[in-house]
Amino acid sequence: MTKVLISGAGVAGPALAYFLSDHCEVTVVERAPEPRGGGYNVDFRGAAFDVLAELGIEERVRALDTKMRGTTLVDETGAMVAELPAEVFSGELEVPKADLTRLLHDITKDRAHYVFDESITAIDGRHVEFERRDKAEYDVVIGADGVWSTVRRLAFDEQGLTHLGLSGVGFSLANHLGLDHKGMLWQHGGAAIYLYSSGDPRRMTVSMSFATESPELDRCPRDEQEQAVRAAFAGHSWEIPGLLDAMSAAEDYYFGSTCQIRLDRWSRGRVALLGDAGYCAAPTSGMGTSQALTAARSLARHLIATDDHEAAFRAYEAELRPYVTENQEKGRQAAQSLTATPA
Structure with a gap:
């Protein structure tokens, strides 16, 4: 039986594990000590619903619907300017990311071998080394470990x-x-601020975005990140001074840059990339989760259809490239609209 190693237990990795588990021996390694909690809400569009149905979880996911009712656009003073429909930010269905991650783990924990608090350190053909466990051999290695993918860093030249x-x-x-x-x-x-409350009515989630020239802040200490946020929003009133104070006190603080991954190819030898690790469309696309699920199904089908992993990787990429290209264009356009300075 083909031995498959998947790095990353977010959305794409567990979905792939589910589709492969009846045909392959699947191991999933995840740097976090347990299924990840937190994160923004995620939404589903288009073909993703067919994938949810094939995973057998469509109704369970629909039951997690945040039931968002739209967004109010406000001006510098907080006065209402316009109302935006729910679909703009929430797609056809929106759910908390942590709930989706836990659900995907729940349906795969008995179908694949999960190893938490672990990360890959080297890949050489079939041979894979880890931070803590003994090295092992796998027929295929899949990087589903996000924008800052360890697998991409180890196996690709760029x-x-x-x-x-x-x-x-x-x-x-x-x-x-x-x-x-x-x-x-x-x-x-x-600069832009998005506030919403979709779960606990006592809490609201805040996203404060601003123009930057590189993603280097992602790797900086929290105090440097906070300084950059404060500088970007300095001089503004409305709710902003209170939000900045709440930022410094927040225990669920998260910082990230809006990036895409663009590669000439998504596989090398026995290694292939899946989801954000290989072709992130950016959070601004609204397609990250749908893309991850659709890609996981495609990759699984092609791997199951042939014993030639390189042929499977080529077919998977040929099928997904047009879809990814379209989603990345959506991500670019949306990011430009958020960073555009009015004339």
Whole structure:
């Protein structure tokens, strides 16, 4: 039986593990000590619903619907300018990412071997080395480990990372605005703030984005990141001073830049990339989760159809390239709209 190693237990990795598990011996390694919690809500569009049905979880996912009712666009003072429909930010269906991750782990934990608190350190053909466990041999290695993929770094000559000019911080705080399954969007001079409450009515989630020239802040200490956020939003009133104070106190603080991964090819030898690790479309595309699920199904089908892994990788890439290209264009356009400075 073909031995497959998957790095990453987010969305793409477990979905691939599910589809392969009846045909292959699957191991999933994940750097985190347990299935990841937290993160923004994720949404589903188009073909992703067919994949959810094949995974047998469509109804369970639909039951997690955040039931967002749209977003209010406000001006510099907080006065309402317009109302945006829910689909703009929430797609056809939106659910908390942590709930989706736990659900995918739940349906695969008895079908694949999970190894948490572990990471790959070297790949040489079939031979794979790890930080803690003994080295082992696998027929195929799949990098489903996100934008900063370890597998991509180890197996590819290029990182392929393209910064889209946007970085931001996320956290939660008390819902003092009384948002009820609603969002609020503030934009000014290349900076944007999105507030929403979709779960616990006592809490709201904050995303504060601003224009940057590179993703280097992602690797900086938290205090340097916070300084950059404060500088980007300095001089603005409305709710912003209180949000900045809440940022520094937040225990669920998260910082990340809006990037895409663009590579000439998604596989080398026995290694292939899946989801954000190989072709991230950027959070601004609204297609990350749908793309991950659709790609996992495609890769699994091609690997099952042939004993030639390189042929399977080529077929998978040929099938997905047009879809990924379209999604990346959506991501670029949306990032440009958020960072554009009004004339």
